[in-house]
Amino acid sequence: MRTIYDVVIIGGGPAGIATAYLCQKHGLTYLLLESGKSIFQGIANTYPAGKNVYPSKPKEAPEPFLVEELRPPDKPVTVEKYIQYVQHFAQHENLRVEVDIQFEDIREERDILVIHTSKGLFRARKVVLAFGSSIPKELSVYGDAKMVAKTVEDPTKYVGVRTLVIGGGNTAADVIISILKEKRQLNDNQPVYWAHISEKFDVNKETAQRLGEEILLGGNIRLLPGATPRIGEVDDEGVDRLVIRINEFKQPDGIEIYHAMSFPMKHVIACIGSQGPIPIFDKLGVQTIACAEGVCQIAKEGDRLVLLTAEFESTRKGVYVIGGAISPSYMKISSGSIQEERHPNLIYTALNDAYHVTEAIRKKLGRSEADTKP
Numbered sequence: 001m002r003t004i005y006d007v008v009i010i011g012g013g014p015a016g017i018a019t020a021y022l023c024q025k026h027g028l029t030y031l032l033l034e035s036g037k038s039i040f041q042g043i044a045n046t047y048p049a050g051k052n053v054y055p056s057k058p059k060e061a062p063e064p065f066l067v068e069e070l071r072p073p074d075k076p077v078t079v080e081k082y083i084q085y086v087q088h089f090a091q092h093e094n095l096r097v098e099v100d101i102q103f104e105d106i107r108e109e110r111d112i113l114v115i116h117t118s119k120g121l122f123r124a125r126k127v128v129l130a131f132g133s134s135i136p137k138e139l140s141v142y143g144d145a146k147m148v149a150k151t152v153e154d155p156t157k158y159v160g161v162r163t164l165v166i167g168g169g170n171t172a173a174d175v176i177i178s179i180l181k182e183k184r185q186l187n188d189n190q191p192v193y194w195a196h197i198s199e200k201f202d203v204n205k206e207t208a209q210r211l212g213e214e215i216l217l218g219g220n221i222r223l224l225p226g227a228t229p230r231i232g233e234v235d236d237e238g239v240d241r242l243v244i245r246i247n248e249f250k251q252p253d254g255i256e257i258y259h260a261m262s263f264p265m266k267h268v269i270a271c272i273g274s275q276g277p278i279p280i281f282d283k284l285g286v287q288t289i290a291c292a293e294g295v296c297q298i299a300k301e302g303d304r305l306v307l308l309t310a311e312f313e314s315t316r317k318g319v320y321v322i323g324g325a326i327s328p329s330y331m332k333i334s335s336g337s338i339q340e341e342r343h344p345n346l347i348y349t350a351l352n353d354a355y356h357v358t359e360a361i362r363k364k365l366g367r368s369e370a371d372t373k374p
């Protein structure tokens with residue numbers, strides 16, 4: 001029998017984990033899908049090492065923290081400590097979490113929502129989107145470039161092979177530094193190719209200094225400015241490959257002359273930045289509204305804001321959006337009018353959204369207090 005969950009939650013940050021915890025507490029069947037290697041991957045990727053996490057609460061907010069169990073402590077702890085605490089909590093509570101799964105789309109099958117992911121389909125009555133505000137961009141090549149990594153978790157994977165890093169900024173440079181360091185320690189002289197679509201690389205002074213140091217210590221790096229990634233092909237041996245075109249000349253008669261290099265995708269890392277969730281809302285058919293002149297206080301004119309009910313349900317029935325994904329503001333539909341609603345990107349907001357959305361879903365699914373664990 002195919003499982004139909006009451007709720008599938010996308011994203012294992014504070015909003016998603018709190019929703020999973022509350023679903024469990026109230027006897028709803030649920031599954032949380034996280035694209036990273038473990039929960040809180042979004043926070044692990046964006047906070048600098050050793051940063052303190054504060055239990056910040058906007059002054060004007062009337063409610064206390066509604067999920068005390070996940071609230072950062074009053075005496076600030078480092079991000080590493082907070083992540084460790086939440087991971088233990090999720091384990092202790094036995095939360096149903098699957099990691100390393102990328103959410104892709106939602107379709108409908110009668111009144112059931114079918115969630116399409118990198119690892120197959122899941123079915124649910126309700127979906128809670130809690131994927132945060134910063135979504136890694138996909139490489140825009142024809143064909144499937146899903147196997148291309150976006151960060152380096154284990155630089156030893158790239159020792160002994162020629163590696164391609166795509167992207168012209170600090171993140172790409174940092175990735176190269178970590179690989180060069182590893183290669184140096186293991187006496188590997190295979191180069192790291194650094195490709196960027198534009199002619200100019202753009203890193204800050206401090207990163208440039210660290211990169212320079214690695215080069216002077218013997219780091220083998222080859223620059224590929226003005227390079228464009230192209231079709232991911234599969235070779236005779238079934239290896240997924242990514243082609244990078246360099247020195248491209250377009251002839252007036254339509255002929256293109258170029259050099260190209262083809263890398264196994266598993267040796268490619270693309271650090272091409274992140275984007276807000278609007279392209280995902282568009283893909284899902286979740287309605288957004290552009291701020292007209294003088295209408296929005298927080299968003300700028302022309303910014304598109306997602307349209308949600310007071311219970312965070314989007315214009316797609318059964319699909320809710322919470323947490324950083326709807327910050328710094330969204331358009332709230334209530335009593336027949338639509339107004340911009342402030343929504344600070346804080347752990348406080350993410351946890352309290354989780355509380356409200358779980359309450360709304362329980363009501364809609366007709367679940368009573370009798371289902372709740374004491």
Ligand SMILES: Cc1cc2nc3c(=O)[nH]c(=O)nc-3n(C[C@H](O)[C@H](O)[C@H](O)COP(=O)(O)OP(=O)(O)OC[C@H]3O[C@@H](n4cnc5c(N)ncnc54)[C@H](O)[C@@H]3O)c2cc1C
Binds near residue numbers: 010035040054324348
């Ligand atoms: C540097 C920094 C410092 C901060 N310090 C504080 C602080 O001290 N106190 C505070 O209250 N707030 C702080 N914040 C803000 C706080 O971290 C966010 O408000 C909070 O993380 C939002 O939670 P979220 O669950 O909505 O999103 P996130 O924490 O971003 O979690 C979203 C999760 O979804 C996953 N995901 C994304 N796309 C997909 C997909 N397609 N499929 C599956 N999973 C997906 C991500 O990997 C991620 O784990 C800080 C933010 C930053 C950047």
